[in-house]
Amino acid sequence: MNYLELLSPARNLECGMAAIDHGADAVYIGAERFGARQAAGNPVGDIAELCKYAHTFGAKVYVTVNTIIYDDELKGTEELIWRLYDVGVDAILVQDMGILEMNLPPIDLHASTQTDNRTKEKVAWLAAHGFKRVVLARELSLTDIAGIHRDVPGVEIEAFVHGALCVSYSGQCYASQYCFGRSANRGECAQFCRLRFDLEDSAGQRIVAGKHLLSLKDMCRIDSIEQMADAGVTSFKIEGRLKDITYVKNVTAAYSRRLDGIVKRHPDKYCRASFGKCSYTFTPSLDKTFNRGFTDYFLKGRESSIISFDTPKSIGEYVGKVKEVHNNSFSIAGTASFANGDGLCFVNGKRELEGFRVNRADGNKIYPLKMPRGLCRGMEIYRNNDHAFEKLLARKSAERKIPLAMCLEATDDGFRLEVSVEGVMAVHDDVVLDKQEAKTPQRDNIVRQLTKLGNTPYECRDVKLLPVGFNYFIPSSVLAGMRRRVVDKLHDVPLVRKRQETERSCEDVRSVRLLCNDKYYNYNISNRLARNFYVREGKGGLPEAYEISMPKGALLMQCRHCIRFSLGRCVKYGGQKPEWRAPLFLRLPDGRRFRLEFDCMECKMNVYADD
Structure with a gap:
């Protein structure tokens, strides 16, 4: 299993x-x-x-x-x-x-x-x-x-x-440390990859202006x-x-x-x-919920739709196209319903995400709190905050219960209640009690008393009475006591799936060498214990972590995402042959540049500091 x-x-x-x-x-x-x-x-x-x-x-x-x-x-x-x-x-x-x-x-x-x-x-x-x-x-x-x-x-x-x-392989990104002194390997990532860049060639020609070229x-x-x-x-x-x-x-x-x-x-x-089984409201x-649009990334191979050039912000769900625009309202062609307080957004004529709040909704007619200037007929509208949905989730929205099976059995000197969880674990409780034949059927009362599990994390799916023809009188207080004690025992016993461990190799650790097919791999050694560890692994002389050494012209990011491919300029995948002069650079609005290296043999893109 x-x-x-x-x-x-x-x-x-x-x-x-x-x-x-x-x-x-x-x-x-x-x-x-x-x-x-x-x-x-x-x-x-x-x-x-x-x-x-x-x-x-x-x-x-x-x-x-x-x-x-x-x-x-x-x-x-x-x-x-x-x-x-x-x-x-x-x-x-x-x-x-x-x-x-x-x-x-x-x-x-x-x-x-x-x-x-x-x-x-x-x-x-x-x-x-x-x-x-x-x-x-x-x-x-x-x-x-x-x-x-x-x-x-x-x-x-x-x-x-x-x-x-993350656009870079995790653990191999140093852009945030380089630009802002905040290390991703220390939990301080400043999201360099969500910034806006120009793309330039070595001659200074601007190929792309002001886009989020690394934002997935x-x-x-x-x-x-x-x-x-x-x-x-x-x-x-x-x-x-x-x-x-x-x-x-x-x-x-x-x-x-x-x-x-x-x-x-x-x-x-x-x-x-x-x-446990969950029920939802x-x-x-x-x-x-928050999303920038979706991709399954490289799970089924390289695809062109992994990047979001226009915005790093949440887009949400598509709800329709603008049908008509008026002075203080507009209508949406689609089947979605709207509520006061919804957050809507669209990509304007400058290819920038523009958002606004719904002040009042009358069917598919929307009255914004402030009418967006760039809204035009035919534009696609997205909802990145569904007020009614958020309100629903703000309350208790699920309940999880562990299904139990109960068996009440007559014993030589009384009764035993056994409770099992999905057949993998069972507890029981015994009482000594004189057995009295009941004058009326008892099953309904027994089931009612045993299944009063209230606010516990359990619910009873089945109650079995043994032997066949069980019809003894048991006081409700006795049944309730048995139920409480078995529930307490369930709480005290760890509930664990018994997994069949896969047999592991007994090969000596020293015979398994650390092989890394990536020539750019960094080991992020930042303390003496890590250094000693790698020396014993035959990796003495490795450089210190980037956060300590901060070398000039360093490799800052290693990416499977490739800008050339996303722009349709990867000849390997049938794209148009680029006309620009290599190398290419990413440039931030403050003028800082980052050199790009396209490793076509490995089908990767590397980003370097241009010190």
């Missing part, structure tokens, strides 16, 4: 609990320090509470410890990991290999996508060094993923399925998750530790329902990794 895990982001305790309620099998959250989103840190006390809540459903909690670490932070990092282990955290996500040199508790290690996991050699090397799971680079295709799973079957594969995309659309792979599961993906990861609770609720629910559908079609092949819709 293959277990499918939906992994949702948690900005804080509230978001983490909401993710569990809406169908997540696991959540990932940042602690006070050392997570790759500095603005999403949480006290260990809150993480402890999240663990307790998640473990009720057999769901897991992973904590991001995936920044590079400086020498004066090594002790604090080790202490933090022990505190996380003590409160029940199931695994930590790691970037810095110095952590492997620490005195660690027996906690599972996951190799963060920040370790740039794009080859089978890298994944095998990480597995050989004790990593139970590897988070793959977002840029990999289904074929790449299947190949890694085939060649390294002993490691769990985690892959992103939804959310914002958001990932959405909801229609491909079964193929990803077949390729060997264990955990399906939603990006968004900076996103609000409505995003977490909506996106988690959408993907959870899709995974349930896969399990229902293939019950002998797949099973959810945690327990809303219909999930991915278009209704």
Whole structure:
């Protein structure tokens, strides 16, 4: 049986609990320090509470410890990991290999996508060094993923399925540090890739003016998750530790329902990794929460629609075209309904996103708070804030219950109540009681008393009475006491799926060399423990992390996204032969330039500092 895990982001305790309620099998959250989103840190006390809540459903909690670490932070990092282990955290996500040199508790290690996991050699090397799971680079295709799973079957594969995309391979981006002194590898990314650039050639000719040439659309792979599961993906990861609770609720629910559908079609092949069934007060819709338009990125090969040149902002859902424009209103041709407070937007004549708030909606006639000047007939309108949908999600919008099966059986000296959870775990309670034949049928009252589960996370799906013909009188107070005691026992027993571990290679760690097919790879060594680790790996003399050394003319980004391809000028893919003079440069409005290198053999684009 293959277990499918939906992994949702948690900005804080509230978001983490909401993710569990809406169908997540696991959540990932940042602690006070050392997570790759500095603005999403949480006290260990809150993480402890999240663990307790998640473990009720057999769901897991992973904590991001995936920044590079400086020498004066090594002790604090080790202490933090022990505190996380003590409160029940199931695994930590790691970037810095110095952590492997620490005195660690027996906690599972996951190799963060920040370790740039794009080859089978890298994944095998990480597995050989004790990593139970590897988070793959977002840029990999289904074929790449299947190949890694085939060649390294002993490691769990985690892959992103939804959310914002970094244009550079994760862990290999230094543009934010170079431009703003804010390191992406320290959780401080300033989103250099979302800025507006001119594209120039070496002669100073402007090829493109004022466009977001590095800003990718958001990932959405909801229609491909079964193929990803077949390729060997264990955990399906939603990006968004900076996103609000409505995003977490909506996106988690959408993907959870899709995974349930896969399990229902293939019950002998797949099973959810945690327990419980969710019911929702809303219909999930991915278009209704923050998105820049969607792409499945390189999952099925290179495609031209991964970039959003006009804007890095949320576009939302398409709702129709402008039919008529009046002095203080306009009408939309389409089937969508609107509400006061909706946020609408459109791309104006300057190819810029322009947004406005709906003051009043009368059917498809919209009265904006302020009439946008650039609005014209025929323009496409998008809704990037659905007021009614947001209001619905602001309330309790889901309930998760673990289905129980109960069996009440007569024993030699009384009765036994046994409760089982999906056939994988059972608890029981016995009472000594004289058996009295009932004068009237008792089944209805017994079922009513045993299934009063109230605000517990359980619901009873079936009650069986044994032996056949069971018709004993049992006081309601006795039945209620048995029910309370078995529920308490359920709370005390960890609810865990028993997974069949894939046999791992016993190959000596030293015989698995770190092979990297990318000649541009950087190891991000920022402390003495990491340096010692790589020396033992035969990688002595490696340079220090960019954040420490700051070399001139450095490689700042490595991208699968290629501007030449997106502009239709890649001859390899049938595009028009470029007329400009190489090399090309990106130029910011303040004049700073960045040289582009097109590595056509590897089908990649590199961005360099032009010091």
